[in-house]
Amino acid sequence: MNQHPSTDQTLLKMPSLRAVKCFVAAARHESFTRAAETLCVTQAAISRQIRELEEHLGTPLFERVGRSVRLTTAGAIFFDAAQLSFINIAQAASRIRKDYGNNARRSLTVCCSPAFSALWMAHRLPSFFSAHPDIDLDLVTSQNFLSLEPGIHPDIFITKMSRLRDGYVSMPLFHDRIYPVCTPGYLQAHPEIQTLEGLRHGVLLNLSPYGRSQVAEHVDWSVWLAIYRLDLDDRQKNGAHFFNANDYNLLIQMVLNGQGVALGFNQLVSHLVEQNLLVRPVPEELVLEESRHYLAYREDKASDSALSRFKSWFFAQCGLPGAA
Template identity: 55%
Template sequence: MANGLLPDHALMKMPSFKAMRSFVAAAKHRNFSRAAQTLCVTQAAISRQIRDLELYLGTELFIRTGRELELTEQGVALFDAAQLSLLNIFQATERIRREQHDSRRITLCCSPALSALWLSPRLRGFIEANPDVDLNVITTAHFLNMEPGIHPDIFITKRTDARPGYLHIPLFHETVFPVCTPAFLAANPQLCTPEGMRQSRLLDLDPYGRSQLSEQVDWDVWFAFQSPDLHIPAARSQPYFSSNDYNLLIQMALDGQGLVLGWDHLIRHHLQQGRLVRPVEDQMILRESLQYLVINEQQAQDPAVGRLKDWLIAQFA
C-alpha cells in the first residue's frame, strides 16, 4: 500500500453519509414521503437508502405500520447517535462557511453574568447603529478551556492570559456593595447596620466554577472587610441562600427575596432605574481585580472590530 499507510477500518466500515441523512429524516418525520420532501429527493431514493442501510446493519430500523413508521429498538439507538452527529457536523461546517464568506461577523466572548446584566440592556444601540455587522456573543465561565475552533475577536474578562496573540486594554476595577429592592429595605430598616444585615435574608455567591470570572466576594468576606469585630451568634443569623449563578441571585433580589452583593458594573442600570437601592454607602473596590478588553491582534485593524471596541470602551466609560 502506498506510503505504508494502514487502512482505516472504522472509516471504511461506516455507512454512507447520504444513507444516514435519509435515515435521520425518515426517523424524524415517520414517513418516507415527508422525509423525501424535506431533502428535496424522491421517495424511491429515501426507500433505497434505508433498505441499503438495513442490509448493511443486518436488522430492520423501522416497523412499517400503514403510512407511518415506528423505530425499532435498534433504530432508536442509531437515531439518537446519528441525529447529534449530523447536527455537530452541520454546525461546524456552517461556522467555517460563515468565517470564509462573512468578514463582518464578529464574535464577542464574556461571562454569562456580564452578558445578561450588562450587555443585554445596551446591545440595541450597537445593533441599530451597525446594521452591517453580524454580532455573535458567546458566554463562558472557563476562559482558559474553551471549545476547539472558537477564536473570539474580543473578550471582556479579568484574565490577561485568556489567549496568546491578543491585545489587552484595561477597563476598570470592580466595585462591590449590598443592594436590595426599595420595598425590601422599607420592610427591613435594620439593613443600615452590619448587625441588621447579618440577621437579614442574605443571598450569597457560591465560588463553585467561578475562579476565572471574578474575585470571590461573599458575605463572609464583606463582613470581615467592613466590620472585622462583628460577632453575631449563629443561632440569631438567618440562613444564607447561596448559588454560583449570579444571574439567579440578582433576579431573586429584584423579586424582593433578600439582600445581595452587587457588582457595580453589572447592576448599575437597576440602580439608575430605581429597581435596586443601596441600604448603605459602604463598598469594596477590588484593587487586585481589573477587567480588560482583550482583542485578537489579527483582527485589531478590522473596521467592524474597531467599531465594537470603541463602542464597548464608551459604554464602560
C-alpha cells in the first residue's frame, strides 16, 4: 500500500484515541463519573484524558452544571464528528469479526421498503435461515434509498429504481400488479363493492404520495379508478369514508381488520390472498408493464458466496430464473 505524506501528517495531528473515547463517553452521559463506570476506569483517569484533549484542541469542551457536565459549542462540534467516526469504526470491526475472524459467520446488509420487509420478507426469511444457517442478515428499511444514514452501505437493495447508485448491478424482478383487496367478511357485508361503481362509493383506504417521492411512480385509488374511466371526485359527498395514509403496512392491517378496501400490490398481498385472509372483490387489475422492481447488489461483492446464495434464494422465492 502506498503511503501519502498528507495522510501521515493527519495522523500526527490526531488527538489520542483514548482521550477521544473518554470524551465521547462523558458527552453521552453528561457525567465524568458515569463515563468512568462505562469504561471501567477511575473518574480521575477520565478527567486527565479530557484535560489532555482540551489542551490539544486549545479550548474547553465541557462546562460544569451542578453535578453534571454540558458540552460547550466547540465540544458539540467535536462530539458530532467523534461519535460518527466511532460508529463507523465499530461497524467495520464488527463486520470484520463476522466475515474474517475465527469461526466467521457471513453477514449481509439488505435494504428495502418497510412494506416489503413486513409483507414480503417476514414470512419468507425462516426458509432462508434454515437453508443458510451460516449467514446473518442486517435488514435496513427506508423509503429514501438515495440518502441513507452515514455508515450504512447495503450489500443488496430491493427497490423500484432501475439505477440506484454507482457501484451496484441491478437485476430486474417483477412488474407491479395492483388490484383491490378486502376480507371475505367485509365483502359479504358489502356486496355492492363487487362492481367498480360500487367500489368508488365504498370505504376506500388510500396510499397517499406523501414522503414517497423516491419510490418511483405512485398508484393510488384516483389513478387506479381513472384507468377504468371512473373519477374519484364523483364519489357521493356524504357517503363512505375515504382514508389516507402513507404507511402501507397500516392500510393492510386495517383491511385485515375489516375496515375497508385497499389497493393490493400483488408481491405484497398474494400470500394473504392464497390463505383466503384477503379476497379480490372485482377481477380488474392494473399491471405496470413499463416498470419493474429490481435487486441491486454491490459490484465489488459479485463473487461473494453469501451474496450469491441470497440472490439465488430470493429469485427462487420470486419464481424467477436463477441469479447466477
